[in-house]
Amino acid sequence: MSQDKTGQGFLTFAINLGEVDYLRLAYLQALNVKATQTDAKYAVVTNVCPIDIPDKYKAVFDHINHIRYDPESKWQSAFDAEAYALYFTPFKETIKLEADLLFTRSIDHWWTAFRLRDVCLSYDAKNYMGINRTIKKYREFFDANNLPNVYNGLMYFRYSRPAKEFFDAARYISNKWEYVKTGLKNCIEDSPSTDVLYALSALMLGEETVTMPSMDFINFVHMKSGFNGWSDQVSWIDTVMNEQDGDVIRINNLNQYSPVHYHDKNYATDELIEYYEQRVLARV
Amino acid sequence: MQNSRKSEKSKGVVVFAFNTSVDYVAIADNTSKLIERNLKLPITLITDHDAEPQFEYDQVIRVDVASGNIKLDVSYQQVEWKNFGRYLAYELSPYDSTVLLDVDYLVLDDSLLKLIDLNKDYAFHYYSSSSNGDLYSSMGPYSLPFIWATVIVFNKSDKTKMLFDLVKRIQDNYDYYCKLYNIRERNFRNDYAFAIANIILNGYHIDPGHNIPWKMFTITDKVDRLIVDSKNIRAYFTNKKPILMPQQNIHVMDKAYLQSTQFKDFVTDVTG
Numbered sequence: 092m093s094q095d096k097t098g099q100g101f102l103t104f105a106i107n108l109g110e111v112d113y114l115r116l117a118y119l120q121a122l123n124v125k126a127t128q129t130d131a132k133y134a135v136v137t138n139v140c141p142i143d144i145p146d147k148y149k150a151v152f153d154h155i156n157h158i159r160y161d162p163e164s165k166w167q168s169a170f171d172a173e174a175y176a177l178y179f180t181p182f183k184e185t186i187k188l189e190a191d192l193l194f195t196r197s198i199d200h201w202w203t204a205f206r207l208r209d210v211c212l213s214y215d216a217k218n219y220m221g222i223n224r225t226i227k228k229y230r231e232f233f234d235a236n237n238l239p240n241v242y243n244g245l246m247y248f249r250y251s252r253p254a255k256e257f258f259d260a261a262r263y264i265s266n267k268w269e270y271v272k273t274g275l276k277n278c279i280e281d282s283p284s285t286d287v288l289y290a291l292s293a294l295m296l297g298e299e300t301v302t303m304p305s306m307d308f309i310n311f312v313h314m315k316s317g318f319n320g321w322s323d324q325v326s327w328i329d330t331v332m333n334e335q336d337g338d339v340i341r342i343n344n345l346n347q348y349s350p351v352h353y354h355d356k357n358y359a360t361d362e363l364i365e366y367y368e369q370r371v372l373a374r375v
Numbered sequence: 376m377q378n379s380r381k382s383e384k385s386k387g388v389v390v391f392a393f394n395t396s397v398d399y400v401a402i403a404d405n406t407s408k409l410i411e412r413n414l415k416l417p418i419t420l421i422t423d424h425d426a427e428p429q430f431e432y433d434q435v436i437r438v439d440v441a442s443g444n445i446k447l448d449v450s451y452q453q454v455e456w457k458n459f460g461r462y463l464a465y466e467l468s469p470y471d472s473t474v475l476l477d478v479d480y481l482v483l484d485d486s487l488l489k490l491i492d493l494n495k496d497y498a499f500h501y502y503s504s505s506s507n508g509d510l511y512s513s514m515g516p517y518s519l520p521f522i523w524a525t526v527i528v529f530n531k532s533d534k535t536k537m538l539f540d541l542v543k544r545i546q547d548n549y550d551y552y553c554k555l556y557n558i559r560e561r562n563f564r565n566d567y568a569f570a571i572a573n574i575i576l577n578g579y580h581i582d583p584g585h586n587i588p589w590k591m592f593t594i595t596d597k598v599d600r601l602i603v604d605s606k607n608i609r610a611y612f613t614n615k616k617p618i619l620m621p622q623q624n625i626h627v628m629d630k631a632y633l634q635s636t637q638f639k640d641f642v643t644d645v646t647g
Binding site (some may be wrong): 345 | 516517518519555556557571574575578579580581
């Protein structure tokens with residue numbers, strides 16, 4: 092494990108294995124972080140070759156960690172690498188994000204709250220009306236196994252022994268999945284999602300050591316259509332209006348003050364990227 | 376210690392009544408008796424030039440009002456609905472603190488006086504319940520919750536003026552706001568206009584601070600009789616079992632009942 096870690100910053104994984112260009116989403120996110128946070132550093136872990144990364148991306152990413160994803164590598168899915176987040180992060184304190192999440196205002200004060208834990212997973216999620224919700228159909232597996240309602244879309248960890256134990260647990264569960272799943276109810280997943288891995292790790296180490304449910308602002312707006320009471324057959328983008336107003340994202344005429352997990356990758360249009368490029372340039 | 380130099384704010388009730396096939400002015404005459412008894416405040420009627428109100432109002436203000444809107448009544452019949460121009464209440468109200476009421480709202484206690492004392496810019500009901508449970512309160516399946524403009528308590532202030540100015544703008548550009556807010560029904564509703572104005576005015580946010588902190592009780596069914604009895608209200612319906620509830624203000628949607636002799640008798644019983 093690299094000991095050369097300094098400061099605090101944001102980290103995401105951009106592993107391109109299919110049609111979605113996660114590095115492009117990470118670029119949008121990096122611009123968004125620079126536009127909304129104070130002196131924020133941004134690191135990306137990607138399987139895209141450094142020579143294939145556009146220069147304008149490199150100008151915004153503070154750290155790029157390249158990893159190999161090929162048939163000989165030990166990682167088979169995009170999620171496998173995330174269990175090594177503690178190794179990849181260049182920061183002493185890290186907020187790890189899913190690439191399709193954007194901030195709408197500074198969350199500088201969250202760092203103070205996060206420091207009450209070595210690891211802190213976001214708990215529950217909000218709908219666009221700001222109401223914490225649990226949609227059973229997305230979390231039946233969690234309910235069946237009494238797993239904490241954590242989301243890996245946004246989490247904090249400090250470079251520390253407890254954080255190492257958390258990620259060790261996640262890797263252990265991932266490596267022993269064929270065995271672990273025999274003890275779980277209604278388990279049909281061939282490989283565990285990161286949410287499931289982290290929920291099980293939280294259960295192993297003590298849910299109270301890696302969550303702060305009482306700080307209900309530490310979560311995000313989940314824009315999966317069904318999460319907001321709409322049909323999953325239609326994207327939220329085609330259901331309600333959205334627009335930018337400064338740093339704020341307005342969805343269906345309501346300002347979003349929590350981070351927005353936009354979920355539908357079509358949201359990341361060239362126009363949106365250009366919008367944040369302009370905002371970052373304006374700040375410089 | 377009270378400030379003896381502080382001038383007393385004027386307080387009063389404003390009701391709008393424009394006759395269509397429904398005699399809203401006659402309904403207002405009757406419901407005003409309930410208001411007078413339970414709130415003991417002056418009442419101003421805003422109506423058209425043809426109306427012949429019988430109740431002794433503090434003031435009768437006559438205005439031109441646009442027609443052309445329709446709605447479904449409790450029997451699901453289309454009826455004309457002259458509900459434009461509610462935004463005029465801010466300018467026309469002669470009072471510093473105003474309780475703006477629909478004529479189908481029966482004031483049977485003094486709870487609205489406590490709202491005036493809260494001295495908010497404005498407040499209205501975000502929620503309403505009925506004997507069938509909570510009432511649906513969304514402007515559409517892909518839209519936002521509406522508020523009930525049946526009761527609006529407001530103090531004259533810059534913020535309140537902006538609210539009413541916004542309602543005018545929304546009324547004037549209603550097709551645009553229907554599209555923007557995914558509103559399913561296209562007939563103009565003050566419930567929707569005030570809800571949209573409230574959201575915009577509070578920074579594109581549903582601010583709970585303007586909610587009247589109790590639910591409005593609405594009777595959505597066809598009413599045969601209402602009886603006030605030992606601080607309870609008994610409501611008898613045409614097509615369902617009667618209900619008993621504590622005496623409270625109620626919103627009665629059945630305009631046929633409100634024009635009936637049974638309702639006049641009810642008002643007489645209550646007001647003595």
